[in-house]
Amino acid sequence: MEKPVTLTEKRPVTVKPEASRLRRFNDWFHLWVGIASGIPVIIISLTGALLVFEHEILEMSRSWWKVEIPADATPLPPSVIRSRVAEQLPEMKVRRLWYYGEGRPVKITPDNSDSLIFVSPYTGRVLALEDHENVFEFIEEGHFHLWLPDKIGTQVVSWSTAVFFFLLVTGMVLWWPKKWSGRDVKQAFTIKWKARFKRINYDLHNVLGFYTLSLAVIMAFTGLMMGFAFFNKSVLKMLGGQDGSPEVTVIDDGPETVPATLEGKVDHIWKLVTTEMGEFEKDQISIHFPKEDGKFIYACTDMYHGTWRELYFDIHTLALLSTSQSKIAEDTPANWLRRSNFSLHVGAFGGLLTKWLFFFASLVCATLPVTGFYIWWGKRRKKPGKKGGTRLRTVKGR
Incomplete structure (x- = not known):
């Protein structure tokens, strides 16, 4: 009786070309630096999401607000x-x-x-x-300092934000489809909910990361403007910003008849700003009685969608001083960005719609380190024998 004949057939498998050094560095940076900065990014993102609706939440919690x-x-x-x-x-x-x-x-x-x-x-x-200190004071401490001492915490948050900004760039490189064919495009833009958890996690990281990329870039960029003085000055200088002149001049004369008392002067400024000078939400104004040695009266108006306009009046003549801000639509690009940075950071520039968008984007940013870590962990646990190379197929004869 003849023995079964075993045939071994070699089937060549296409070997992927080796990635460029730049691509390998991009992959390495996105993985290891992302893992290292993961916890700070999660805390910053979650606390940032809560702070988006700080004022709305406080108003709803105050029964006497209306x-x-x-x-x-x-x-x-x-x-x-x-x-x-x-x-x-x-x-x-x-x-x-x-x-x-x-x-x-x-x-x-x-x-x-x-x-x-x-x-x-x-x-x-x-x-x-x-009490001035409430739950949002605690959340702000986490967002700005990670509940660490101010000097240390500020540096950790600032550098974590910088790392996150570059991770967004490297993530975009990793997300970019190799071929813009139907299958690759569908995988890049949609989540396959019926797949296994490993694939769903991968899609959550890649697809949601892509959809929130533009908002995340805005949040990170404006965070860098707050965290690094040199970055702030460099960006504003690129936009034509200049250091303010130390000399204070009069840009608009005061009234012909000036009230005799300080109380009368403050009341006059309050009425002037709320009836004539204010452009947005005229009845909303912050105004200060000057200190005993003060030289000006301060008022803040146009508090609209996260921006505002600061005004300074001479305490004797009530003349508008050059340290005051102009209307935001008439300001220079550098000053516009300086005044709008907070609004852009929290998504207030478009009202409730953009606030909700930034809220969900912050939540997605908080998940990226988690889903990214799981992707890396899954690759580490990948069983051997599934890599490319020469595959052997055994065929048994009769």
Whole structure:
């Protein structure tokens, strides 16, 4: 009886060309540097997502936030608000007031207390006393310092943001389809939900990373503007920014008749800004009584979609000084970016729509280190024998 004949057939397998040094470095950087910066990026992203809706959450948590508007009532000027608060809380030194607009309170930040005072703009009645430190103070500490000492934490956050910015670039290189054919394009833009978890995780990392790339770049770039003074100055200089002149000049004369008292001067500025100078949300204004040795009266207006306009008035003549900001639409590109950086960072520039987009983008950014690590871990556990090379097939004869 003949023995079975075993035939061994060699089937050549196409060997992928070796990647370039630049591509290998890109892969190495994206993997190892991404793993090293993973935890800070997760914390920064999650806390950033919460801070996007900080003001909305605080407003909803305050039962007294919506103020009843008496019939034919108008907001009281700063001097009257200050005097009425002094009657109720004589120990508080009231100097800085923030009017939040119609039907909302005035916030007062006393010089000698950590408490915030909220009063009715129509009656001057104190509505609430609130500790300056709340849960969002804790979240901000994590976002800006990772709950570390300020100097150390700021550096860690800044450099982690810089690393994340470059990871976005290297990630785009890894995502880029090798061929823009139907299958490759579909894999690059869609998540295969019916696949195994390993494939779903891969798609979550690549596909969601791509869709949030532009928003993540904006968040990282504006974060770098906040974290590194040299980067901030370099970008603004490229846009034509110049250092401010130390000489303060008058750019608009004050009124012909100047009120005799400081209270009268502050009230005049308040009325001028809320009726004439303000462009957006005119009834929202922050105004300060100057310190004893102060040389100007400060007011802030046009607080709209995360931007604002600061104004400085001479304390004697009430003339508008050159240290004031112009209307944002009329400002230089460098000053526009300087004033809009915060708005771009939190997604406030387009209202609630962009805030929601930035909120979800921040959540996706928090998942990228996790899904990326799982991809790497899965490759480490990959069984041997699945790599390219010569595959042997054994055929048994009869």
